[in-house]
Each structure stands twice: as structure tokens, then as C-alpha cells.
Amino acid sequence: MMLHAWPVLLTRIGPVLALVLLAGSVAAGLLFMLLPALGYLPALGGDTITWRVLALALADPRLAGSLISTLTAGIVSTLLSFLLALGFVSILDDAKRGVLWAQHLAAGILAVPHVALALGLAFLLAPSGWLVRGIQAATGWFHQPPDVALIQDPHALALTLALVIKETPFLFVAMVTALGQIPVAATLRATTAMGYGRHMAWIKVILPQLYPLVRFPVLAVLAYGLSVVDMSLILGPTNPATWPVLILRAAYDPDLAQRFAAAAGALLQLVLVVGALLCWWGGERFLAALLRRWSVAGARDWPRAWSELGGWSLCLAASLGLGVVALALLVLAGWSFATNWHYPALWPDNLTLANWQRATGDLWQTVFTSIALAVAAAALAIIQAVACLEHEKVLAAATVRRAERWLFLPLLVPDISFLIGIQVLLLVLGLNGTWISVLWLHLLFVFPYVFLTLKEPWRRFDPRYERVARALGKTAWQTLWRVKLPLLIGPLAWSAAIGAAVSLTLYLPTVLAGEGRVTTLASEAVALGSSGDRRIAAVFGLAQAGIIGVLFLAAMTLAHRRRYTS
Secondary structure (H helix, E strand, O other): OHHHHHHHHHHHHHHHHHHHHHHHHHHHHHHHHHHHHOOEEHHHOEEOOOOHHHHHHHOOOOHHHHHHHHHHHHHHHHHHHHHHHHHHHHHHOOOHHHHHHHHHHHHHHHHOOHHHHHHHHHHHHOOOOHHHHHHHHHHOOOOOOOOOOOOOOOOOHHHHHHHHHHHHHHHHHHHHHHHOOOOHHHHHHHHHHOOOOHHHHHHHHHHHHHHHHHHHHHHHHHHHHHHOOHHHHHHOOEOOEOHHHHHHHHHHOOOOOHHHHHHHHHHHHHHHHHHHHHHHHHHHHHHHHHHHHHHOOOOOOOOHHHHHHHHHHHHHHHHHHHHHHHHHHHHHHHHHOEOOOOOOOOOOOOEOOHHHHHHHHHHHHHHHHHHHHHHHHHHHHHHHHHHHHHHHHHOOHHHHHHHHHHHOHHHHOOHHHHHHHHHHHHHHHOOOOOHHHHHHHHHHHHHHHHHHHHHHHHHOOOHHHHHHHHHOOOOHHHHHHHHHHHHOHHHHHHHHHHHHHHHHHOOHHHHHHHOOOOOOHHHHHHHHHHHOOHHHHHHHHHHHHHHHHHHHHHHHHHHHHHHHHO
């Protein structure tokens, strides 16, 4: 009897736990960020509310330069990624095979961990990196590495490039998915009959329908770009660093009084991101008004030369992006097996396993911890997602839409703002530096991606299978376990792989909750890449990328095998 009641219990408690986990954790984090920012936290010696801590943060001489580099990287990368993704979708939407190949390439780039890509780009773009070595070999220039900051530059150009490379595929996949809800072919036929060219039809007719469907991914990309820490530590400016990096350094300070400064910085970061989101929203309204006026102005097509130039530019951008990713991974692999790699040699003097042997002691323990966290977070997220999706059957559609918005809260609120508060809460509770606290924070970010991946296949599942099973006398638990889950094993495998991959790439939740006592491949790779040995950093970065690649390969194989055996 208890076994038969388990699905009902799961679907009733699971959604409540998910909302408490996500919305409750974010709210608690923001509260415990706000209190120290105002100087009040008795556990750390702050007994009265005061504006002094916030005033000191605003008086920081690094503030202006840091905010400028943070805003530059976040806003410029989001704008470029959106325009590139829109351009790729517009030239590929009528070629199904082209869209399929582009989706595979985009998924491949998305599977590359942020830290591994950042390390590869650092090795590629550094003054003594592979790019300068190649130019030297081809032209004879640069007998010495140029005295130019190609990475960690004051204008955050390297960081912006890395963000564009990672964000464009994400927005491309989101747009391709959203286009399934728009009658693109019929719209283009109608606009062509009225004399409009393809590109003009996209801007005047399809874009106004597409953008509302991808607004959330765009805003999530903007919030991430303004709050990114791991890539900033490797590629971002250093004097001053981006604002999230300065917050992290204050949170890492052994002086507990610096937690007040970190909380004040996190509050400013929250204001910065909310302000940027509001400005983006205002820009949307302004451009929408301009587009409405321009749409009735009578222009029906671009000059042919402009269209050809745009097409060739997009092809060049795609080729350069893919080439940069491939070279970054290749040079990362080269450094992991290199003995000596003196400038201006294009390849190491010798290749050896010595670097991997040197890293073996720390590597295996770190790999075990990373995989254990990834498996646990992905499994818990799958259980919660299934519970939420099963509970939708008894809810109205409007209620589902309202509840779903709360599930993605950790992706919109700047992570460092509420994670600083959760770190303070863990310190007060005495749970800082524990494995379970790191798992808790990983689950906050893993669950939204798992739910996002699983919700469409789950909602498209044919309910007749369940009705037949119940008519044959199967209980709700038997129907779920023996009918629905086996038929959805492909989407479940993909969701689990994505959830585990997200966990493996999480840096900030690991360092803030683990405090150096719980380390993962992401935290070790960033620490080594920003201040350690290139060879060992490359080993950790390549190991991280390899494990994620194996996860996606296993999910793809399982989904493919299930498709042809069902």
C-alpha cells in the first residue's frame, strides 16, 4: 500500500521541495547578503545596522574601472551573441540539414566547459601563445613575445570573446527551438508574395514574433555575462579585476570582517545586474517602437551587396569561432603532454605523460569528488523534475506557467549576490566547507537545466500509454516506473548528462560552499590556470572536458539505441 502511494506522495511533495529549494534558497541568500551589507550580523560582530560598510564599498577606488570592464564584457558579449545567433538562424531556417548540422556543432561547443575553453584561449592568445607563434613562423615577426596584453587586457576583450563563443551557441539553440512555434515558411511565402525580400521579412515580421519567445534566455545570458567569475579569473582584466572577482577575493579573505565588504559588493552587483536588465528592457521598448515606425516606411529589401556582405560575414564568424574552439582545445592538450615548449616553437620539444603522473595524486581524488557531486546533483534534479512534471496533470495551465518562472530564479538573479549570502548562512550554521553544502548549491543550478531539458519531451508524451496501463490494472507507480520512464529513457539520459555536466563546470558554488575543503575539477583548474603551472592546469582542464564528453557520448548512445529498439 505504501509503495502504491509513493508516486502520489512524490508528486505532491516534490514540487514544494523544488520551490523551497530554489526560491527559498535564493531568498535566504539575498537576506543574509543584505544584513552584512548593512553592517548587521551578530555572528560576525555586527550588532547595529549602519551604512558605513556600503559607503566604504562605494568609495573603493577600483569601483569605477571594475564596473566599466564588467559592463563592457557582459553587455557587449550579450549583444554580439544575440546578433550572431539571429543571423545564423535566419540564413539556415529553410535548410533542415543545415540546421541539424548547426545544432550538432552548437551542442559540441556548449559541451566544452567554460574553464577548459578559457584555459585553451589563454594558451592560444597569450603574448607567447600559439597565435603569436603561428604569425612568427609565417612572417618572421615577433622574435620576442610582444609586450601587449592579449589576455587579461584592461578592456576585457579576451573575456568578451570567450563569452561570445559560449553564449552564441546557447542562443542559437534557443532560437531554433522557439522557431518551432512560428509558421516561418508560411510567413516568408506571404511576405515574398507582397514583394519583401527574405532579410527584410525576417526583421519586420519574424523577429517581432521570435524575440518574446527567447527573451528569458537572452536575459539569462546578460545576467551570466555580468556575473561570470571563473572565466574572468583566467581571461579578465586584473588591475582592476571585474567586480565579481573583487567580491570573491573579499569573501576568500581570512579576516572574517571582510565578509561585510563582500556582502556590500554583492549588493552593488545585484543593483548592477537589475539595472542592466531594466536598461535592456527599456532598450527593447525603444527599438520595438522604432521598428514599428520603420516597418510601415515601405522599405522591402536590403541592397543586394549588403545581403551578400552579411552572409559572408556570418560564414566567416562561424568559421573563426569553430577554429578558435578547436585550436584552444588542441593547445590545451598540447600543454598537458608537454615537457618544454619554448617560444617560438609551434610544438613542444617532447610529449610525455609526466604531467599526468605528477597530477595523479590530486587528480584522482578531485575526479572522484567531482563525479560524486555530479551524479548526486543530477539524480536529485531528475527526481525533482519528474515530480514537478507529473504534478502538472492536476494543475491549470496558468498555474503551471506561474510556478515555472520561479524554478529559473537562480539563472536570473546574479549568482554571486545570493551565494555570498548563503556562504554567510553556512558559516552561521557551521556547515561551511562540507560536502552536503556544496551539493545543495550545485543542485540550485543543476535543477533548472534538467527541468528545461526534460519538460518538452515529458509534456509531449502520449497519455494513451498511461491510460492503457491503468486499464490493465497497473498502479500509478507501476505505470510511471514500467511504462513512462522506459519510453522516455532518451530524454532522461540527455537531462542527466546535462545536469552532471553543469555540476562539473560549477566554480563559484564550489569555492564559496567548499572553502577549499571540497575541491572539484573546475575549482582546481581555475586556481591553477590563474596562478599555477600551465601543464598541470591543462591536465585538469582536459580531464574536465574529457569527462563531460564521455557523459554526452553515453547519453547520445543510449538515446540512439533506445530509438531503434523501441
